[in-house]
Amino acid sequence: MVSGIVTALLLVTFIAGSAWVWSPRRKREFDEAAQLPLNDNDLENSR
Template sequence: MFQGIITTVLMLLFLAGWAWAWSPRRKRDFDEAAQLPLESDEENTR
């Protein structure tokens, strides 16, 4: 019984994290973060 509750809670946390990551409101933040390695390379080569 206890293991089923833990499994359910962990699955709900996983689904909440997945929904947060794929939320359209987060797209701009993730796009900016994806560009960070490219921007730092440009600054280091100058």
């Protein structure tokens, strides 16, 4: 019984997390975060 409840809660959490990640409102923020490793401006200024 308990394992079924835990499984259901984890499934709901996974679906909610997936909906949050794939939300169109988050695209701009994730695109900016994806570009962080490619931006060398901070490394050049710190040397």
